[in-house]
Amino acid sequence: MTAVPPALDLAGLDDLFTADELAIRDSVRELCRRRIDPYVADWFERGEVDDIRGLARELGSLGLLGMHLQGYGCAGTSCVDYGLACLELEASDSGVRSLVSVQGSLAMYAIWRFGSEEHKQHWLPQMAAGEAIGCFGLTEPDHGSDPGSMRTRARRDGADWVLTGRKMWITNGSIADVAVVWAQTDEGIRGFVVPTSADGFSAPLIKHKMSLRASVTSELVLDEVRLPADAMLPEVRGLKGPLSCLSEARYGIVWGSLGAARSSLASALTYSIEREQFGKPIAGFQLTQQKLAEMYLEYSKGLLLAVHLGRRKDAGTVTPEQISLGKLNNIRAALEICRTARTILGANGISLEFPVIRHMNNLESVLTYEGTVEMHTLVIGQALTGLPAFR
Known part of the structure; x- marks a missing residue:
């Protein structure tokens, strides 16, 4: 950094x-x-x-x-x-x-x-304490933005539950000790606490990624995983359970994306002062200063929004729609900051000797996970108009 x-x-x-x-x-x-x-x-x-x-x-x-x-x-x-x-x-x-x-x-x-x-x-x-690692199984190979259509199924067998299905793009999956897995049941969508040592559970590592490479990403395979009755999360039923968890994670992205942006902006600023072309630092040229000023404006506005949402969350007044607003704005701004920083570094911008291309590649994933641009746009649109447009 x-x-x-x-x-x-x-x-x-x-x-x-x-x-x-x-x-x-x-x-x-x-x-x-x-x-x-x-x-x-x-x-x-x-x-x-x-x-x-x-x-x-x-x-x-x-x-x-x-x-x-x-x-x-x-x-x-x-x-x-x-x-x-x-x-x-x-x-x-x-x-x-x-x-x-x-x-x-x-x-x-x-x-x-x-x-x-x-x-x-x-x-x-x-x-x-970090002695046990967890993962969260919601997204499936064929169902990302529409988790209500998940195919993973939990059926009762006597006093037990038996889980069958697949989850995809699961961070921490291959190293996890416990997985929180969401599945269809006869009584609606329910969550289950699944020890990864259970028979029938496996988590193949997803390879060939060009983003989030310093992160473990896996598939979860549940092949007739038998769990006791008390493995089910007792205090929630339906999509409100996993969606409320996603809102918690999206809040972290509101802030986290700004870290990638700040690191890229700092790298571009330092580089522009040290790099000379045509007899002076490239920071002394108007077009470079315009890029730096606009990047800083977007970073500052994003941080103001993050602080506002954080204070509201601490006060218990933040809404899911407000979290969507923050996630949509800040990740798009951060990605554009990284792309602009890359142009200031020129060819050096694609080198891992600098953090910019790494952040830029990573943010392409962050742009999609915990809700795509399209889904957050529609969440905000519904909040503004009162009319759902998801289907």
Whole structure:
């Protein structure tokens, strides 16, 4: 990750945060500087993260896993604290932020919000410490934006449940100890806590990715996986369960995408001052300054929106539509910042010696997951007009 030039607080946005919030931000930034930044370009190039379980334990030791949840070994920080952590993690790499988001905002949140007390006591302390890794099985090979049409099925067999189906594009799947899996039942869509050691469960690694290469992405295969009756999440039925989890994860993206944007902007700014053409730094040319100014404007506006949504979330007043607004705006702005930064670096912009092409490739995935541009556009459209246009 490129160091953050002081000029990137031109708008004075650090004034929006308390001393405690800035201390958390700085502690995450230091962890990233020490533990991730020296190695992440190599991880991305090889498509493999060295000692990912050790990294999870270090993230857990800093309280970053499920950090905005209360009790059960979780840090219980504010949503703004969590947002700042996501920003710093994604300034290192989207894949690392995805590890934390899926662990805390999807798998842990589902258990924390909808699980039995036994589920919580057994899994959450281990997951908060990074001793157990979780994944979240919702998306299927043929059903992404339309999860209500999922084919994964859970049927009763005596006192047990038997799960059959496939899930796709599952972060952490191949290294997970527990999977939260959503399935059709005779009583509607229900969630299940599935130990990955269960007979019939497998998680083949998805290879040949050109994005999120410093992240584990897998398929989940459930072949007559037999679970006890108490494996079902008791406190939710229907799509509101998985969709509420997705809203938690989208909130992290609102902040995290800005980390990738800031890293790319910082890299472009530093490069433009150091790179000379036609006898002077390219930062001294009007077209370069226009690019830098416009990138900074979009980054600043995105951060203002993230802080606003974070304060609303801490106050309990944020709505799913507002989270969609933040996700749609900030990921599109971040991707455009990365693309513009790439042009400033010229040919060097495609080299992994700089973070820009890595962030740009990663954000192509972030643009799609946790809701595509099209779906968030329609969520906002329905909120504005009162008319659903999904079908």
